[in-house]
Amino acid sequence: MAPAPRQTDCTEIPTTIASRAISWLRKYLGNILLLFGGVIVALAIGEVAANYWVRYRQQLLLPYKMAEERYEAPDIVSFREKYGGRVKLRGPSVFEKNKDASASELLYSVYRAFDSTNRDNILIQGDSWADYAVVAKPFLVKFAEQAKVGLINGGVSSSAPTPITIQLDFLRSEFDIHPTIVLAIIDQTDIGDELFRYKNRVFDASGRLIAWEGTDWTDKLVLFRSKRRDNLFSNRSAIGKLINHISIDLEERHAVLSLYSEPLGTDILSPLIEGPSRQTEDLFVETLHRYIGVVFEDTNVKKLIFVSHPHKGHLLPETDRRRFKGEVGRLIERAIGESFARSKILHMDFLTTERTELEKAGSMEVFQSDDRFSHLTEEKYATYFYPAIASYLAKAALSE
Numbered sequence: 582m583a584p585a586p587r588q589t590d591c592t593e594i595p596t597t598i599a600s601r602a603i604s605w606l607r608k609y610l611g612n613i614l615l616l617f618g619g620v621i622v623a624l625a626i627g628e629v630a631a632n633y634w635v636r637y638r639q640q641l642l643l644p645y646k647m648a649e650e651r652y653e654a655p656d657i658v659s660f661r662e663k664y665g666g667r668v669k670l671r672g673p674s675v676f677e678k679n680k681d682a683s684a685s686e687l688l689y690s691v692y693r694a695f696d697s698t699n700r701d702n703i704l705i706q707g708d709s710w711a712d713y714a715v716v717a718k719p720f721l722v723k724f725a726e727q728a729k730v731g732l733i734n735g736g737v738s739s740s741a742p743t744p745i746t747i748q749l750d751f752l753r754s755e756f757d758i759h760p761t762i763v764l765a766i767i768d769q770t771d772i773g774d775e776l777f778r779y780k781n782r783v784f785d786a787s788g789r790l791i792a793w794e795g796t797d798w799t800d801k802l803v804l805f806r807s808k809r810r811d812n813l814f815s816n817r818s819a820i821g822k823l824i825n826h827i828s829i830d831l832e833e834r835h836a837v838l839s840l841y842s843e844p845l846g847t848d849i850l851s852p853l854i855e856g857p858s859r860q861t862e863d864l865f866v867e868t869l870h871r872y873i874g875v876v877f878e879d880t881n882v883k884k885l886i887f888v889s890h891p892h893k894g895h896l897l898p899e900t901d902r903r904r905f906k907g908e909v910g911r912l913i914e915r916a917i918g919e920s921f922a923r924s925k926i927l928h929m930d931f932l933t934t935e936r937t938e939l940e941k942a943g944s945m946e947v948f949q950s951d952d953r954f955s956h957l958t959e960e961k962y963a964t965y966f967y968p969a970i971a972s973y974l975a976k977a978a979l980s981e
């Protein structure tokens with residue numbers, strides 16, 4: 582007869598597992614503690630290192646943080662709400678160098694006040710090239726004082742003939758700013774801006790330009806700067822801030838790449854890269870004619886001076902396939918030639934008539950190295966671009 586199967590005590594299995602676990606812990610406990618301690622030390626070192634990085638980045642962003650706080654002040658918000666939907670305004674960066682600047686700095690900057698006793702009163706208009714006059718402000722203030730002229734800078738980033746036409750109307754009607762000389766800096770990208778960014782123009786019943794409809798693409802890029810600021814000044818750990826900063830950078834990179842397939846990127850530059858079609862040329866010249874008409878509605882305006890400057894793509898050898906085919910100066914010349922006010926309009930063209938000024942400054946060396954939109958370095962705006970304009974003004978407009 583077969584023996585009965587051995588009955589196993591139910592307490593034997595847990596006891597065996599427990600004993601094996603204890604044996605395993607005894608064997609590897611030192612390694613576990615060493616690993617755990619290493620992780621803690623690594624995190625501590627990482628937190629210290631990240632904290633140094635955070636403090637450095639905070640110092641870089643502190644002026645912008647203060648500017649943002651000023652941008653949200655009651656008087657600034659009131660100004661933005663009153664005028665923001667009617668004319669193009671500057672962003673928070675206007676308060677970076679002067680957090681106590683008045684609300685009107687969102688629209689224009691007074692370098693020397695307009696007055697009837699001045700020899701002339703000069704208004705600068707244009708996009709970021711005009712807005713960059715701020716880096717040459719000490720020079721321009723001195724120039725205005727010596728020349729005994731009033732000088733106001735109305736440059737607003739991403740402007741073009743359509744928004745500066747509306748701005749000039751606005752400055753006259755709302756702020757009683759009446760220049761006798763208007764200096765309009767027309768950037769090469771203004772062709773694409775008019776073709777894409779400001780294509781939906783709004784006119785009143787009489788046919789007068791009063792607005793445009795569409796998205797301001799620069800707002801998308803400004804958003805990421807605010808995200809970085811909020812992250813760096815948050816209550817997260819330093820490592821958490823670093824990780825989140827990297828995430829924001831990746832998000833921005835994706836957004837910028839997507840923008841390059843929209844009007845802010847390739848399309849804006851396409852009239853320069855490929856050359857504008859005849860229809861595009863006609864459209865842009867029409868916007869210049871509209872602007873010229875508004876400028877000379879005031880019979881006290883003596884001169885309108887257009888300023889144009891080449892991009893890097895215009896200075897490449899003719900054999901280089903990357904050389905730009907389109908150039909805004911040629912369209913300005915056409916508009917002047919067709920204008921009823923041609924005798925009162927001048928064109929300072931850094932590609933042709935003022936080419937020696939560009940060559941003396943170093944040609945390609947004047948541009949920011951990694952900027953596809955070919956802005957000058959701040960140093961060159963201050964020591965080359967605006968001094969050349971002041972010299973031109975003194976000889977061509979103020980000598981009469």
